[in-house]
Amino acid sequence: MSLVSPLNTINIHQLNKSYEEPKAGNIHYIIKDVDLVIRDGEFLVLLGPSGCGKSTLLNMIAGFVAKSGGQLTIGGREVDRPGKDRAVVFQQADSSLFPWLTVRENVEFGLKMKRTPRKKRQEISDHYLAMVNLAGHEDKFPRELSGGMKQRVQLARVLSNDPAILLMDEPFGALDAMTRRSMQKELSTIWRQTHKTVIFVTHDIQEALLLGQRIAVMSAGPASQITDIYEVPFSYPRDVTSSDFLRLDQQIQSHFDESLGGHL
Amino acid sequence: MNMLRKKWAILVLLWVAGLAIWQLAALAYGPEIVPGPIDTWKGAQELLSDGSLVQYIGISFYRVFVGWTLGSLLAIPIGLAIGTLPAIRVFAEPFLNFIRFIPPIAFITLFLVWFGIGEQSKIALIMYATLFIVVMNTFTGVLSVEEDKIRSARSMGASEWQILLHVIIPATTPFIFTGIRLAMGTSYMAIIGAEMIAANEGVGFLIWNSRLFFRTDWIFVGLISLGLMGFSTDRLVGWLGRKLLYRYGIVSSGPLKR
Numbered sequence A: 001m002s003l004v005s006p007l008n009t010i011n012i013h014q015l016n017k018s019y020e021e022p023k024a025g026n027i028h029y030i031i032k033d034v035d036l037v038i039r040d041g042e043f044l045v046l047l048g049p050s051g052c053g054k055s056t057l058l059n060m061i062a063g064f065v066a067k068s069g070g071q072l073t074i075g076g077r078e079v080d081r082p083g084k085d086r087a088v089v090f091q092q093a094d095s096s097l098f099p100w101l102t103v104r105e106n107v108e109f110g111l112k113m114k115r116t117p118r119k120k121r122q123e124i125s126d127h128y129l130a131m132v133n134l135a136g137h138e139d140k141f142p143r144e145l146s147g148g149m150k151q152r153v154q155l156a157r158v159l160s161n162d163p164a165i166l167l168m169d170e171p172f173g174a175l176d177a178m179t180r181r182s183m184q185k186e187l188s189t190i191w192r193q194t195h196k197t198v199i200f201v202t203h204d205i206q207e208a209l210l211l212g213q214r215i216a217v218m219s220a221g222p223a224s225q226i227t228d229i230y231e232v233p234f235s236y237p238r239d240v241t242s243s244d245f246l247r248l249d250q251q252i253q254s255h256f257d258e259s260l261g262g263h264l
Numbered sequence B: 001m002n003m004l005r006k007k008w009a010i011l012v013l014l015w016v017a018g019l020a021i022w023q024l025a026a027l028a029y030g031p032e033i034v035p036g037p038i039d040t041w042k043g044a045q046e047l048l049s050d051g052s053l054v055q056y057i058g059i060s061f062y063r064v065f066v067g068w069t070l071g072s073l074l075a076i077p078i079g080l081a082i083g084t085l086p087a088i089r090v091f092a093e094p095f096l097n098f099i100r101f102i103p104p105i106a107f108i109t110l111f112l113v114w115f116g117i118g119e120q121s122k123i124a125l126i127m128y129a130t131l132f133i134v135v136m137n138t139f140t141g142v143l144s145v146e147e148d149k150i151r152s153a154r155s156m157g158a159s160e161w162q163i164l165l166h167v168i169i170p171a172t173t174p175f176i177f178t179g180i181r182l183a184m185g186t187s188y189m190a191i192i193g194a195e196m197i198a199a200n201e202g203v204g205f206l207i208w209n210s211r212l213f214f215r216t217d218w219i220f221v222g223l224i225s226l227g228l229m230g231f232s233t234d235r236l237v238g239w240l241g242r243k244l245l246y247r248y249g250i251v252s253s254g255p256l257k258r
Helices: A054-062 A103-107 A109-113 A118-131 A147-159 A177-194 A205-211 A243-260 B002-029 B037-049 B052-084 B086-099 B104-115 B119-143 B147-155 B160-197 B203-213 B216-244
Strands: A010-020 A027-038 A043-047 A069-074 A086-089 A165-169 A197-202 A214-218 A226-231
Touching: A010 A054, A027 A054, A027 A226, A043 A054, A043 A205, A054 A069, A054 A086, A054 A165, A054 A197, A086 A147, A086 B147, A103 A109, A103 A118, A103 A147, A109 A118, A109 A147, A109 B160, A118 A147, A147 A177, A177 A205, A197 A205, A205 A243, A214 A243, A226 A243, B002 B037, B037 B052, B037 B216, B052 B086, B052 B119, B052 B160, B052 B203, B052 B216, B086 B119, B104 B119, B104 B160, B119 B160, B147 B160, B160 B203, B160 B216, B203 B216
Parallel strands: A043 A197, A043 A214, A086 A165, A165 A197
Antiparallel strands: A010 A027, A010 A069, A214 A226
């Protein structure tokens, strides 16, 4: 169904997001002339300093934010609204999960909306709850879970809708370092199992290198652009202590140091 | 366990001290000005023996319950509409902020003219007292639903109608609940006012009518009945909320703190 097919290539060409100052009429660009092609089944990381507009770009791909100019297509179709082909994992699980639903009910939400029969729903939610290691927590409410577990619920919730594209907006940014590392490993494993396209936003270079096949580096805003794209040649699972890994980490770090000066 | 016993001991002591001060005040000023606990108890027994107190409490409670229920049922959809539809909100908000400063009691005469001297005018008054609090709370709740919740539902394929039903209403439930719980308080205030001015029964009537016989002890009985009625309904509503709406995050234990 949503397995690797050329139907879901994301084409971004000269994409702008701008707003006009109410009185002065000056036009401010959040992102300007962004060019990017995201291949089917690829794990692409959007890396950039805070406030550079990477979340804006992600929200535009999600269909939450309208573009101001340029082209944004998925499989040739214009993106103008959210769609079931794309699923979003938000940074804050607390604001995106439904606290009145149990873990299982959260995971089954999308299926229930399209009236999947109960038995089928349970089958699917069992499958993805097991995949994100939440078996045994089905009947808990989100408020009874830790931050890492909540993000697992979010992940299972979007996976159960079988989207072709996963859009992740700094999903592990609020987690402690140890939880973050294990979530990164699990996400990487899940991606390799499911072959979905993942667009992952972060400002953490190590996280980007650990997860991404390619890393698109965005310049500091305003009028942010994608300045470089790094291919990450390492196989999975990756070793953060290998010398090649550290060298690439250094290279990207110095790239930021040069281009940003005091921005980071 | 020990802490609990200590808490109870203090509570009992406070009650005893309160009653003692009340009795002392009664002795100092005389039973006509301040009827003491014993006189009040005797007055209560008089009113209980002819069944009038129970009947008055029953009728006041009935009016509050019917008006409050109808008012809430009317207010919730209005609040949801105002919250979800900006076009309605633009017109409704200034109007709401104008009318919510007019207390229900100010409407008594008009409601008597419009709805007659019977039960209708009283129930209409309670509905009015309930309506605005619940409307305001409901639409405030709708406006504070996190954008991420709506966005995630939308990207999981929920229609606008499904978003209202499965996201906005459940997310707003704690606000609605707070609204109807607060409205219970204003409903009691409104019904007492209405019964004082235009009724032949009810706790408000008892309090007002007792002045004719200079039965200040009956007034005390009325006041205490009101307090107990409010206290017990608030506890009941709170308990029901915790039992039925636990999953919506209604976990407050005691009565509302204002």
